[in-house]
Each structure stands twice: as C-alpha cells, then as structure tokens.
Amino acid sequence: MSADALAAETAFPDAAGHFGRFGGRFVPEALVAALDELDAAHRAAMADESFRAEFAALLRDYAGTPSLLYAARRFSAKAGARVLLKREDLNHTGAHKVRNVLGQALLTRRMGKTRVIAETGAGQHGVATATAAALFDLECVVYMGQVDTERQALNVARMRMLGATVVPVTTGSRTLKDAMNEAMRDWVANVDNTHYLIGTAAGPHPFPALVRDFVRGIGDEARQQCLDLTGALPDAVTACVGGGSNALGIFHAFVGDPQVRLYGFEAGGDGVETGRHAASITGGSAGVLHGTRTYVLQDADGQTCESHSISAGLDYPGVGPEHAWLHDTGRATYAPVTDDEAMAAFELLCRTEGIIPAIESAHALAGTLKIAPKLAADLGREPTIVVNLSGRGDKDVHTAGNYFGVLDKE
Amino acid sequence: MSRIGVAFDKARADGRALLVGCMPAGFPTVEGSIAAMTAMVEAGVDVIEVEIPYSDPVMDGPVIQRASDIALAGGVRTADALRIIEAVAATGAPVVTMTYWNPIERYGVDAFARDLAAAGGTGLITPDLIPDEADEWLAASDAYGLDRTFLVAPSSTDARLAMTVEHCRGFVYATAIMGVTGARAQTSEAAPVLVSRVRAVTDLPVGVGLGVGTGAQAGTVAGYADGVIVGSALVRCLLDVPDLDTGLAALRALSAELAEGVRNPAR
Numbered sequence: 100m101s102a103d104a105l106a107a108e109t110a111f112p113d114a115a116g117h118f119g120r121f122g123g124r125f126v127p128e129a130l131v132a133a134l135d136e137l138d139a140a141h142r143a144a145m146a147d148e149s150f151r152a153e154f155a156a157l158l159r160d161y162a163g164t165p166s167l168l169y170a171a172r173r174f175s176a177k178a179g180a181r182v183l184l185k186r187e188d189l190n191h192t193g194a195h196k197v198r199n200v201l202g203q204a205l206l207t208r209r210m211g212k213t214r215v216i217a218e219t220g221a222g223q224h225g226v227a228t229a230t231a232a233a234l235f236d237l238e239c240v241v242y243m244g245q246v247d248t249e250r251q252a253l254n255v256a257r258m259r260m261l262g263a264t265v266v267p268v269t270t271g272s273r274t275l276k277d278a279m280n281e282a283m284r285d286w287v288a289n290v291d292n293t294h295y296l297i298g299t300a301a302g303p304h305p306f307p308a309l310v311r312d313f314v315r316g317i318g319d320e321a322r323q324q325c326l327d328l329t330g331a332l333p334d335a336v337t338a339c340v341g342g343g344s345n346a347l348g349i350f351h352a353f354v355g356d357p358q359v360r361l362y363g364f365e366a367g368g369d370g371v372e373t374g375r376h377a378a379s380i381t382g383g384s385a386g387v388l389h390g391t392r393t394y395v396l397q398d399a400d401g402q403t404c405e406s407h408s409i410s411a412g413l414d415y416p417g418v419g420p421e422h423a424w425l426h427d428t429g430r431a432t433y434a435p436v437t438d439d440e441a442m443a444a445f446e447l448l449c450r451t452e453g454i455i456p457a458i459e460s461a462h463a464l465a466g467t468l469k470i471a472p473k474l475a476a477d478l479g480r481e482p483t484i485v486v487n488l489s490g491r492g493d494k495d496v497h498t499a500g501n502y503f504g505v506l507d508k509e
Numbered sequence: 510m511s512r513i514g515v516a517f518d519k520a521r522a523d524g525r526a527l528l529v530g531c532m533p534a535g536f537p538t539v540e541g542s543i544a545a546m547t548a549m550v551e552a553g554v555d556v557i558e559v560e561i562p563y564s565d566p567v568m569d570g571p572v573i574q575r576a577s578d579i580a581l582a583g584g585v586r587t588a589d590a591l592r593i594i595e596a597v598a599a600t601g602a603p604v605v606t607m608t609y610w611n612p613i614e615r616y617g618v619d620a621f622a623r624d625l626a627a628a629g630g631t632g633l634i635t636p637d638l639i640p641d642e643a644d645e646w647l648a649a650s651d652a653y654g655l656d657r658t659f660l661v662a663p664s665s666t667d668a669r670l671a672m673t674v675e676h677c678r679g680f681v682y683a684t685a686i687m688g689v690t691g692a693r694a695q696t697s698e699a700a701p702v703l704v705s706r707v708r709a710v711t712d713l714p715v716g717v718g719l720g721v722g723t724g725a726q727a728g729t730v731a732g733y734a735d736g737v738i739v740g741s742a743l744v745r746c747l748l749d750v751p752d753l754d755t756g757l758a759a760l761r762a763l764s765a766e767l768a769e770g771v772r773n774p775a776r
Contacts, residue, residue, distance in 0.1 A: 115641060125610055125637050127568050129662035129687055131669060270574050276565060283567040288688035290664065387611040388565065390637070400587045401615030402564040 111421070116304020116391075118424035124303040126390045130283075133290040138305040140210050145312060150209065154202055158316065161234070162190050162197045165316070168324035168485070173451035174464075180471035181483045183333065185321045185349060187490065188456065194490030195317055195345045196227040200296060202313030204231035207294040214238040214293040218282040220247055220275035221411030222254025223494065224298030229263035231296075239263040242281040244274040247411070254494065272405050275415055279389050299342025300419035303390030307419050311347045318352030321485050329483055335360040335474060338487040339462040340433065341377065341413035343422045345489035350431060360432065360474070363422060364466030366408035367435030377406035378435040379418040380426050388417040394426070409438040409498065410458040412490070440465040442502050445492070457490030458498065464488075511656045512603050512631045513679040516555060517714035517735050526731035526771040529716055530554035530764060531607065531740035533562050534593045535585025536576040541753050543596045545760055549743065550602045552761040553768025557597050558634065558738065561590040561608035568609075568636040570691030572741040575748060587616050591628045598629030605658070605679075607634040613646075622649035632656025632679045640676040647676065658682045658716075661707060663699040671710045680714040680736060681707050685721075691741045693720040701733045727770030737771050 116122045124134060144150040158164045167186040175182045187195040207215055215237050219225030225241040232239035241258055245267040248255050255265050271277035279302075286295040300310040318336075325333050336353050338346035340363035353359040368376035376382050379394040386395035388403060396404040396416035408414040425431035441458060444465035448456050456464065463486050474482040492499065500506040520527040530549045536542050546557045562577035562585060569577065590606075598604045606625060613621045613633075625633065632655045638646060640659055650657050656679025661670050664687060674681055685700035686693070700717050707715050716736030721727055723742070730737045746763055750756035 123642050124639065125642060126639070127636055127662070127684075128639055128660045128669070128673065129664055129684055131639060132662075132664040132666060270571070271564065271578065280565050280567050284570070284689045287568070288686075290687065387609075387614060387637075389567075395611070397611065397615065399615070401612040402581060403611075 111424070112304065112308055116308065118421050119427055121392050121423040122304060122307060122420035123392055124390060125387045125392065126303045127287060129287050130290065130303070133286070134303055134305065136210065137309070140206055141305050141309045141312070144206055144209055150205065154205055157201050157205070158198060162201060164190060164198070165320040165324070166190055168321055168328060170328065171452050174448055177447060177451060178468050178471045179475055179481070180467070181481055182467060183325060183328065183483065183485045184488045185317060185485060186488055187317060187345065188454070188460070188488050192227050192230055193493060194223060194227070194457065195314055195348055196224055196298065197230070198316060198348070199298070199310050199313045199344060200227040200231040203294065203296045204235045204237065207237060207296070208235055210294065212292055212294045214240070214289065215296045216240045216242065216282050216285050216293055217296045217298060218242050218275065218278040219298065220244070220278070220414055221494065222247070222251040222258065223412055223490070225263070225265070226254055226257050226261070228296050229258040229261035232263060233261045240285065241265050242268050242278040242285070244272070244278050245269050246273045247275065251411070274405070276403060299344040300347045300421060301342045301389060301391060301393065301417055307391065307421055310344050311351060311421065314344050314348030315351040317345065317348035317487060318350060321349055322352045325483070325485055331483070332356055332359050333485040334478060334482040335362060335470065335484045337362045337364065337463045337467045337470070337484060339413060339459045339489065340365050340418060340422060341415050341459065342417070343419035345487050347419060347421055349485070349487040350425070354430060361425070361430065362466060362470060363431055363433045364436045364462045365433060366410055366413035366462060367437040368407040370437050371435050375407040376435060377408040377414050377416065379416060380422065380433040381435050385423070391420045393420040393423040394418050409441065409502070410462065412457065412459040413462065434466060436462045436465045442499070444468055445499060446503065454488070455492035456488055457492050458495045460487070460489045511679045513556065513605065513656055514714070516603050517680060520555065521735065526734060526774060527555045527736040528553065528727065528768055528771045529556040529558050529605070529736050529738040530743050531558035531560055531738065532744060533560045533573065533576045533580050534590035535562060535580035535583055536744070537579055537747055537753065538583055539585060539589050539593060543593055544753065545747060545757060546597045547600055548757050548761050549764045550600045552764035554602070554764050556603045556605060558605050558607050559590065559594050559597065561587060561606065561612055563609040563612055566609060568689055570689040570741060572745050572748065573690050576744045587612055591624050594625070594630045595628040603631050604629065605632055605634060605656070606630050607636065609636060610638045618645045619649045619652070622653040622655055626653035626655055630655070632658060634658040634682055636660060640673055643676065650678070656680070660684050661703065663687055663703050667706070670706055674707060674711045674713065677713055680716050681711065682738070683707060683715050683717050683734070685717050685719045688719065690719055693722070700730065704733050724766035724770035727767045728773045729775045731771045731774035732776055737767070739767055
C-alpha cells in the first residue's frame, strides 16, 4: 500500500489520535514513549505486505474467517425486513474479538515484547487474549474485577487452562473499569517487555485506531458478501456498542457509503431514565476516561459512575472515541436497548433460527426489530439490514437460563 | 516568581531540599484531612500537595487508591477540596494541588483555575495531562497566575523532556521510577539521571516523587533534587488506625523524620 493510500485510509484520527474533539492521549508521561513505539509499529505493520499477509492467513486458517453472511428468513419475517446476520459467533473463541487479539499478538511479536497483559469484564477478551498468547508463546496476565471472577468462574478456568495468570482486582468497584486501571498500572511498571493488549477500540491513541484496523475485516467482508448476495448495499447496518469494537469493525467499511444507515445500540439496562444503564452516548456526557476523551457515565464532579447491564460485555461506563465522533457528526445513530428488549430478541433468534446469540449481540437484534418498521416506511419497501452477530451465547447460558427460568432447581 | 519558586529558593539558600507532603482531600474526612495537613505543616513539611480524589487513579498505588476510595465514599466533592485547600493555605504553607484531568474538565477548566487561585492554591500537578492536550489549561493557568507542573519520566525522550519542561512553571515533577505511587525499600537509580537530564534544559527546581518513605531516603533524594515529594508513606499513617489522633501522632513523627532527612542531603 502506498503512503498516500495509507494516509487516506487513516485520515481519522489525526496524527495525535483525535476524532474531532474526541480521542487523544490523557496518560501519564511515563507511557508516552510506549504509545509512540506502538503507534510507529502499527503504522509500519499496516504498510508492510508481509505483516498483512500473515494476519490474513491467521484469520483464515486459525480464526475461521471470513465469517458467513446468513439470510435469516424466519427472523426476517418477524422483523419485517430482510435481515442478514454477520456470523462472527462462528469464529474461533466465539466472537469477533479473535481478530483483535491475533492482530495485537502479531504486533507484540514484531515489537520484540514477550509479555501481554489484558483487562477483562466477563472474561471473553481475557480468554481471547490467553488464546493468542498460547498460540504465540507469550506470557499472559489478565486483570479481572473480583466481582467478575466470581460471576464468571468458568472463564477464569478457561484462561488458566490456556496458561494465563488471572489477577482478581479488589480496588474501586471491582469490575471492568478497575481491571483496566490495574492493567494500566502494570503497563507503566513493565512497559519494556510488555504490551497492553486492550480489548476494545478505546483507550489512548493509538489503541482506538489500531483495534479498528484489526477488526475492520468484519465490515469489509460483509459489504462484499451483501453485494454478492443481494446485488446492492444494505439499507442499514446495526451492531451493539459497549466499548464499541464490533460496531466499528462492521461500520468502518460503510462510513463512505452515505446511503447506508449505521445504528449502534447501547446497553439501556433497566432504562436510561432509571440511571441503571451502560449507555455512555445516549445517557452520558463528554469527559476523559482511561486515556481518551469520549462519552462517559460520570457524576457532577467527573467521578466515573458504575454501569449496569445484563450483558457483561457491554457493562462499561465509556465508549470508543470514534463512536463519540460518529455520533457528533451524525454519521451513525445511537440508541439504547433495555435488558428486557435484548432478552426478547435473544429468545426470538433462538426460536426462529436455532442460533443462541451472545446477550451483547441480542442488543443489536432488538435494535434492528425497533428500526425495521420505520426504515420500511421511509423507503417504501422492505429494507435490507446487516446485523453484526458479534458473538455466540454459550457463555450466557447461565444468565439467560436464570432470566427465562429454564434452569432446573438443584 | 511563583510562591513555590520563592520557597524552593529559600530552601536552596539553606542548603537543603524542600519537603512536599501529599494527602488526599477528604481523607479520612473533610475535617480530618485539614487536621492531617495542618499537622504535617507543624511537623516540618514545607509544601502541602492536596490530591483531589478521583474514581480511576491510574498513577496511584494501593495506599492512595484506598485513601481516595474512602474519601469518595465519604462524599467529598471538588468544592470541598477547594475549601480544604483554602484552610491549609491559611497556615501559610504553599499548597499545590494534584488531580487527574476529568474532575477539572467537568468543573470547567477556567472556573477551576479561578477558584483554585481564589482559594490560595499555587498551582496544579497533572498526572494524566501532558502538554500535548493542555491548551485549555495553559490558557487558564496563565489567566489566573497558577503554576503548572507536568511530569517527566525516565522513559521521556530528550525532545519530550525539553518540550514538557518548557511548559512547566513553578517546578518540574520527576517520576523516579517507572510505576505507580507507593513507598519502596530502595529509591530509584534512574532518578538522579532523570534529574540531571532536566537540569540540562531548565533552571526550574526539580521535585522527585514515587517511592520515598523514610528520612534516610529523603536525605538520599535531597542529595540531587530540589524537592522531595512523599505521598503513600504519609497517607499510610492514617490507614487502619484505631482513631484519628493515633494516626495524626504517626503522621507528625514521620513528617518530622522526613523534614530532618531533607536537611541532611547525602552528598
């Protein structure tokens, strides 16, 4: 790829990592050298044919991509739209996250580092990181809030089986945001040999752009698959948004197609009006969290508020800065989906298609059901909607089983 | 010259380093933190660094995290922190403030600078704000005559170090180790190297923080730095104590030991 083409492709963010008024770097000076090193390695890697070829081969031979674009006919009939599911749930490790960890593990090796650290909420990113670390023979330490290690004991066991060390975090609210703080503290102290393998398109520059570049294959594939399948671009693309990596992954290829509407659905929890939610864009305000300026759930003094969602993967009080910018520019539309709405869509997909989605992805399905009638009315015809089915629901069987009351009593 | 600069000059003339002691605002309570900081001044701490607690303090180790959590759980607000700064400044000791960026951005950068200056604060240490992102703070600190202390680290390149120091006023904060706050058994070997790198590009005084917990360590750091910054070791005096008075007695004793240390610089 030529320097010009690379520059055009990465026009956002700017050289200092700003997406409009969002993004940037709000970090201790001690980390700046490591972020600069990572930025340079990322730019060089993306311009290096051999790196791109190795990444593509791993995605194909190890992760099982391109993932299918599946026309979900029975779900479509209920939705009143032609719904095409981007089956990221079929990837190795069960979600889109494998793309990000493989890219960053390759980058870790390229930088000559031997140790990766990661934060995890429900454990999905931790498991994915432990997977890549095993494959690349890297030492792996995963920080996980103590509350989450108890809720997600099976994922803790999986990480340990893969050779990772899991460190329960006992400070603050003992959840994902505190695990991220602890990972940053580890990184400041061990930056010489350690890469912080961040799990979403958030954090200080260059992480938001770097993660987006590793997951953008979702949208690149879906765009071509939709053209092949239907002969046209979709009318809308939908995804759930927590930190926002799966949504950016599928949005990015369509940002330059103005006729394609982009919708991100945030975790509305009990409802944004109750204050118990994780909808940073629709229910938060601009601020600085975890090294970047973005939309944040915060109180009147700028202290971070705890988020609430039935979906552990969306339970985060911030969002990637590129989403904040896509919201401000109006290019993408963000709306909340409550726990109950998500679980209704979860059940509908199970019963109509024989697919158990991740509860995260069920938010995208629920949002799709909400927008389909309006879209049909606007267009005067049946709309085509590509939904990012970002992960599978195996990990959520316990939560969903409790929610629906289908677990036998002991 | 800034008030901090005057204090540094006086210490330099006396052949010693300045002792900067840090305490989170509102820890263990609003009144308790005023009592603690007053006790530190009485026992020989030259400059009080008031840390405004933040929910996600990524530069802080376990001791200051716990103290911040206790302060926030007690309901301390930014306005309370400004009241505490005003009360401690009334003792006559220079008071510098330290906090992460989001509470200030939320308060309003210009409004915060105005109110900090009105409370008698001398300036602000910004652990997660680098000059690259600081345009608004540069303008507000100029407008209200506040000092700006950005951090430099062993990993800073020469170019970044020079750029960062150029944006400082009052003093420069050199982080002695690559890591978070917290007392350590040994002080850093990287710190003297970093201080001499700073001295090569500025006449501003240099304070060294992260890791100092005893009078002997304070003396070692005083041998090459203008200021010795102590946080966690002082804060620990007030953690896990049966009552505030017991904690304050320990705090006075450690403050006096550190004050003695900075008066006996290792040469």
